[in-house]
Amino acid sequence: MTRIAIAGAAHPHVAYATAEVDAVDSFELVAVADPSRELAERWAAPYDAKVFTDHQAMLREVEPDIVMVAGIYGDRGQAVVDALNAGCHVIADKPLCTTLADLDAITEAVRRTGRHVTLLLEKRYYPVTLAALEISGQLGTIHGVTASGPHKLNRPTRPAWFFDRAQYGGLLTDLAVHDIDAGLLFTGLTSGTVSGFVVDTSYGVATLSGPGALITAGVDWMNPAGSPMHGDYRMKLVGTEGTAELLWARNRLVVTTTELAPHDVPLPAGHRPAELPLQAFAAGNEPDITTARGLLVTRLALLAQQSAETGGVPLPWTTP
Amino acid sequence: MTRIAIAGAAHPHVAYATAEVDAVDSFELVAVADPSRELAERWAAPYDAKVFTDHQAMLREVEPDIVMVAGIYGDRGQAVVDALNAGCHVIADKPLCTTLADLDAITEAVRRTGRHVTLLLEKRYYPVTLAALEISGQLGTIHGVTASGPHKLNRPTRPAWFFDRAQYGGLLTDLAVHDIDAGLLFTGLTSGTVSGFVVDTSYGVATLSGPGALITAGVDWMNPAGSPMHGDYRMKLVGTEGTAELLWARNRLVVTTTELAPHDVPLPAGHRPAELPLQAFAAGNEPDITTARGLLVTRLALLAQQSAETGGVPLPWTTP
Structure with missing residues (x-):
């Protein structure tokens, strides 16, 4: 099984991830974290996924393989860094983050952890x-x-x-x-x-x-x-x-x-x-929208x- | 009669002026000047207009009311200034001129002569x-x-x-x-x-x-x-x-x-x-596309x- 978690569910593009869980038997939605418990519950319920208001607690407790980041834009940079630091690959709704400082932190975390970040383009x-x-x-x-x-x-x-x-x-x-x-x-x-x-x-x-x-x-x-x-x-x-x-x-x-x-x-x-990014991760590959590409277009x-x-x-x- | 002359005929938009001569009885095409005599002759022939290769000679000799400028772009600035200095209003195909120095010279000539330049937009x-x-x-x-x-x-x-x-x-x-x-x-x-x-x-x-x-x-x-x-x-x-x-x-x-x-x-x-610019000139008015407007958009x-x-x-x- 490929264990997917959601860190931040403020944007309805969360459905990009759940659509794949619906479509692929080997994908499992294990947890949803959002500062709004109600929002996290709404996305988690159909999958009996665990609910968190703190994505750090979620990362420690459920140890997902892949983290989908779709929270309030200003919160995303930190969520991406935390997910990378927890050893996860990241699939991020755009924008990846909202400041160049965020982007530098993500770039550094990518380099250090060797994990991938793919931007949903x-x-x-x-x-x-x-x-x-x-x-x-x-x-x-x-x-x-x-x-x-x-x-x-x-x-x-x-x-x-x-x-x-x-x-x-x-x-x-x-x-x-x-x-x-x-x-x-x-x-x-x-x-x-x-x-x-x-x-x-x-x-x-x-x-x-x-x-x-x-x-x-x-x-x-x-x-x-x-x-x-x-x-x-x-x-x-x-x-x-x-x-x-x-x-x-x-x-x-x-x-x-x-x-x-x-x-x-x-x-x-x-x-x-x-579809393609999650299949790439599940197969152990870097998605066609590479980490370098997502970082570059976000910087631009x-x-x-x-x-x-x-x-x-x-x-x-x-x-x- | 409103006496119209053409100073520079390199661009086929010369026809913007001749179309009005065709349409309005009181408009007369009196002369066409272009460094290429052949080109000047081609536009002049249907109107029995005089032919010149030097627009300065034309301005002196035929004393037109209005000068249409449609020559090689780089030559237009000088033709506009010369026509203004000869006391004519100018109707200019775009671009009015090709340098900011040309534009400054036209602006100065407009101020000094009180004549109008309307740009064909x-x-x-x-x-x-x-x-x-x-x-x-x-x-x-x-x-x-x-x-x-x-x-x-x-x-x-x-x-x-x-x-x-x-x-x-x-x-x-x-x-x-x-x-x-x-x-x-x-x-x-x-x-x-x-x-x-x-x-x-x-x-x-x-x-x-x-x-x-x-x-x-x-x-x-x-x-x-x-x-x-x-x-x-x-x-x-x-x-x-x-x-x-x-x-x-x-x-x-x-x-x-x-x-x-x-x-x-x-x-x-x-x-x-x-149509409207030449009618405005014939009636002694400034065209709706004013001199100030033509100078401004050319500057931009x-x-x-x-x-x-x-x-x-x-x-x-x-x-x-």
Whole structure:
């Protein structure tokens, strides 16, 4: 059996982990810890998992193999470090953490323990993304990536911590990480600058610029209530031989090339967000979204947020 | 009669002026000057207009009321100044000029002569833009504007000067000015910072950030040959009460609000690019695209280009 525990259940992405427990016989949910006992109980009950309000106590008592971290954003960094120190692998909802100090502590704990941290970047596993990776060679050299990620705020149902900068971490820290990751994936960028701008904590843009490539990731919490979808997530890839529009929310990939008019590309099946990472851990492997990658894209999102809070000055970065 | 002359005919937008001569009985095309006599002759012939290779000689000899400037980009600044000094109003294809020194010289000539310079910002007069201005109040406070302006390069038919930085002026100088202007129009932004990034002279983004608003204008010369259109020009407005998608190339305006699902807004008729400006000049008025506005948006595009060529550092700006 692979023993999975949850350290922090404030975000409903906890379901990414429980979906795998539901799907895979050899996965067992052994415990759920959250400062809110009620919340921990709600997620634990269907699995007869143990309930804790202190994740340290949980780690000592149940000794899980893998820890899913999905608590209040500001609490995640410490939970990840504690789980690593307890000898566990970590599967973390984004954002991984909310400060560069947190990230340094996680980086140090990874190095010391040899355990893995995989960040749940579920856009990687959407059918549209998989198809785009498959055909990206047809686009030539990809010079430009533009993404937009509008989200509905649903103000009445958002918890209070979401509006506390210290606990939330900022718009770009939270939302830009998916498109930063995808942008790096499609361009192969490994160094450059990152800058950011945010308006009123609810609308922002992160920009990555490096040799031969420019990635612009717009994100916001301003999608109108009248919209039929949470957000019309899109990404456009602009290459020397063609362009691709990834219409994630519409499940379409539209490609135009030097020779071919716009056409829809057939899509493969996708994967559930935690499906491949948990299978990799169970098999003793590092997930395809590596520890180094999760740390890098988190650093870039945190730097974009820092840039946004200091006038948009571009900050240098390089792959470690 | 209103006597119109053309000083520089390198760009086919010369047709913006001749279309008005065709449409309005009281407009007369009296002369065309271009360093290429062949080019000048081609535009002059249908109107029996005089032909010059030197615009200074033309200005002295025919004493026009209005001068249309549409030459090689790097030559435009001097042509604008010379036309102003000759006592003419100027209607200028974009870019107005290619350097901040040119712009300063134009600004000085405007102040000294009291003549007007109107910049041909034809997106202003598209049906979609007019409709968006009409309904923009439904969107609440507009915090975000994102534009994308892909263009086909059509390499074999581009003249050589287009690939000479000194004569062309740069991607953002050339293409970003329309969306910068529209962004200011919808947000009312009057100061802030402007930054830019360009990849390989062919793909770039200009960003304007100021109190309560963020404008991102992506432009490129990478639209694939297989595309059915020159470019799928788009702009999205994100407000506190709704969003609008201006799909210029598709002639659609799609609005979503807090209460209403996405819906198409009926479009009015548009105006030809030079229609209102030339009528304003003929009536003795300043065009709705004022001299101050043309100078401002040109300055912003030049600053974005300067930022792009110096690492993307945000440069401060304010409305004079």
